[in-house]
Amino acid sequence: MSWKDFPKVELHLHLEGAAPPAFVRGLAQEKGINLDRVFDERGNYAFRDFTHFLQVYEAATQVLKTPEDYRRLTLAVLEQCAENGVIYAETFLSPDFCGGRDVIAWKEYLHAMKEAAQQAEAQMGITLRGIVTCIRHFGPDKARETAICAAETAGGWITGFGMGGDEGLGRQGDFAWAFDCAREAGLRLTTHAGEFGGPESIRQAVQDLKVERIGHGVRAIEDPALVDILAETGVVLEVCPGSNVALGLYPSYGAHPIARLREAGVKVTVSTDDPPFFNTTMTREYEELERAFRWGIEDFTALNAIAIDAAFCDEGTRTGIKEKLEQAA
Template identity: 50%
Template sequence: MTAKIELHLHIEGATPPALAREVAARKGVSTHGMFAEDGGYAWEDFTDFLRAYDRVAALFVTPEDHRQLAESVLRECAKHGVIYAELAISSDHVAEGDPVRFAEYLAAITEGAEAAETATGIKANFVATTIRHLGPDRAARAARLAVDCGHPRVTGLGLAGDERLFHPADFAPAFDIAREGGLKLTAHAGEACGAQSVRDALDALKLDRVDHGVRAVEDPALLARIIDEGVHLATCPGSNVALMSYRDWRAHPIGQLRAMGARASVSTDDPPFFQTDMTREYLELTSAFGWGPAEFAAMARDALDAAFCDAATKAELAARL
C-alpha cells in the first residue's frame, strides 16, 4: 500500500459513525437526524455541515471519550496507508480556555495516539485550531493556551470554521502569539470564499501553509506568488466536491495546481461527513488525472516537507516513503 501523509484532518470531523453511535448509546443521547440513510452523517449545506460537526463533537466529553476518539481516528487513517497525520484539535470544543481541562484533553488524545502508533506504526501531531466564527478574542485565548501547554505534539496553530465571517487580519494577534511561541501556522482559506481570502490570510497571518487554498487558481498573480514562495496547499478534493465547490473530481484544481508547480497535497478534512478516505482520494485522482506512483510519491514528499514535525521525525518518515 502506498504510504501517505495527511496534513488536514479534523479529529471530531473524522469520527467513525459507528463510534458516534456507540458513544451516544452509552450516554443516552438521541441521534435523531444525525445520520443519513447511507449510514454517514446527515447535513445539507456548508452551514448545516458546521452544525452537524458540532453535534458530533459534543458527544466527546470525558478523557476516555477523547482517548478512544484519537485512537479510532488514527487507526482508521492507518488502514488507508497514512503513516503520519496532523490532527486539527479545538480547545474551544473541549476546554473553553481552561488550561487544566486542556491538559487533561491532551493527555487523553496523546494516549490514544500512542496506542494507535503501537498498533499500526502511524505517527501523529496536533494542530491547535481556533474556530473563526467564535471570533478573534476566543482565538487569542486558544493560541495562548496552545503555546502555554508546552505539549510536544502541539506543533501548530490553525484557523477553521466559517470562512465567510471576520477578516483574517482580525486574527493576527492570535497568530502572533503562536508564532512567537514557536508554533507553525496554517489557516483555512480559499474554500468557501475566493482567491482574495487566500491572499488576505497569507498577508495578515504570515502562514507556513494554507488549508484548502484551491481558489487561488482564480487569480494568476496569486498563484504565481504561491508557486514562487513554495506555499504548501493542504487540499481536500473529496470535501470540496461533496460541498459542491466543484462539480466533480475532474474539475478540481489540484490537477492544475500541481501541473503548474504548486506544492499541493491531498487530505480528507472530515472524511465520514464527505463519504471519503485516503484510499478513495487516491483512486479518484488517478481516475481524474491519470496519476500514478511517481505523482503520488512527489505529492507525499511535498506534504512531508510541509509537515509540522521535527527533522528527526521527517527523516524517519522519508525513509518509510
C-alpha cells in the same frame, strides 16, 4: 493497482470530523444523547450545505465530553487512517471542544489524546502530531484564549496552530493576535482559506497571518497572479478534493483545480478533511485522482515528498517518515 497499502502523508484532518459514525452513535447511546438529526436513514452524517455541515459537525461533537472520550476517538480515527496506508498525519484539535478553552482542562484532554497516539504508533505504525485550531465563527476573542492554550502546550506533540470554521465571518487579519501568540511560542502556522472565501481570503492569510500552509486554498486558481505568488513563495496547499466535491465547490474530481495548481508550480498535498462526512478515505482520494488525472506512483510519491517536507514535525520524525516512504518507493 490498489492504493490502499501505498504509504501516505496527510496534513489536513479534523479529529472530530474524522469520527466514524458508528463510534459517535455508540457514544451517544452510552450517554443517552439523541442525535437523530445528525444521521440519515443509512446511518451516515446528513447535511445540506457547508453551513449545515458545520451545524451537524458541532452537534456530533456534543457526545465528546471527557478526556477518555477523546482518547477513544483518537484511537478510532487512527485505526481508520492506518487501514488506508497513512503513516504520518497531522490533526486539528480545538480547545473549544476540549475543556472550553480552559488551559488546565485542555492539558487533561491533550494528555489523553497523546496517550492514544503513542499507543497507535506502537500498535499500528502511524505517527500523529497535533495542530491547535481556533474556530473562526467563534470570534477573535475566543481565538485568543485558544492561542494561549496552544502556547501553554507548544512543543513536542503540539507542533502547529491554525484556524477553521466559517470563512464568511470576519477577515483573516482579525485573528492576527492569536497567530502572533502561537508564532512566538514556536508553533508553525496554517489557516483555512480559499475554500468558500475566494482568492482574497488566501491573500489575507499570507499577508496578514504570515502562514506557511493554507487549508484548501483551491480558489487561488481564479486569480493567476495569486497562483504565481504561491508558486514563488512556496506556500503549501492542504488540498482536500473529496471534501470540495462533496460540498459542491466543484462538480467532480475531474473539474477540481488540483492538477492545474500543481502544473503551475504550486506545492499541493492531498488530505481528506472530514472523511466520513464526505464519504472518502485517503485510499479513495488516490483512486479518484488516478482516475481523473492519470496520476501514478511517481505523482503520489512526489505529493508525499512535498507533504512530509511541509509537515509541522521535528527533524527526527521527518527523517524517520522519509525513510519509510523511500523503502516503499
